[in-house]
Amino acid sequence: MPPKGSTRKKASAAPSTEGTATPQIPTLAEQLSILSAPRPFKNSAYTKNASRRTKNLKAVLGQERERERLEREQRRAVREEAMEVDGGAVAGDDMPSYLSIEAPPSVLPQRRYCDITGLEAPYTDPITGLRFHDKSIYELIKSLSASASKDYLAARGVNPIVK
DSSP: OOOTTOSOOOOOOSOOOTTOOOOOOOOHHHHHOSTTSOOTTSOTTOOOOTTOOOOOHHHHHHHHHHHHHHHHHHHHHHHHHHHHHHSSOOGGGGSOOSSOSOOOOOSSOOOOBOTTTOSBOOEEOTTTOOEESSHHHHHHHHTSOHHHHHHHHHHHTOOOOOO
16 A cells, blocks of 8 residues: 555546547646656655554653653662762762752852942942943942942942042
8 A cells, every 4th residue: 555645646637538649738737746756755665653642742741740750769769879878978969950059159250230220330430439331320420429429339238448
């Protein structure tokens, strides 16, 4: 039995006139059709497995959850077994994860934010030490009193030293 969709339906043309020697001319659509072109990428011996059962999304997700649960239980059992044998912590426990609180410090540079607006601050006022975002904020910082600039620095957690 050929695979589904591989047979070409025969076109029912005008009534056949037997006995005439004139061959029927294919239409332009038939000439340009790719249905009759050879398909070397298709396996002609392929047949679809009709006995294979398809699963819905709910079943697939349920199986995935069950597989993950079994893996967690296996890891837990291995960890407990290693603790009983060694009497200490397992080597993989010091690996930081989303569930552990301890994590190494970041290797990225600390981001600096404007003390007034909270936007990223590429500039620092040399007199007060306040960080600012742009020229308009710098003009505001220049007009601040010494006590107000100390308050902004204290809010950031910096020991204010105003010159």
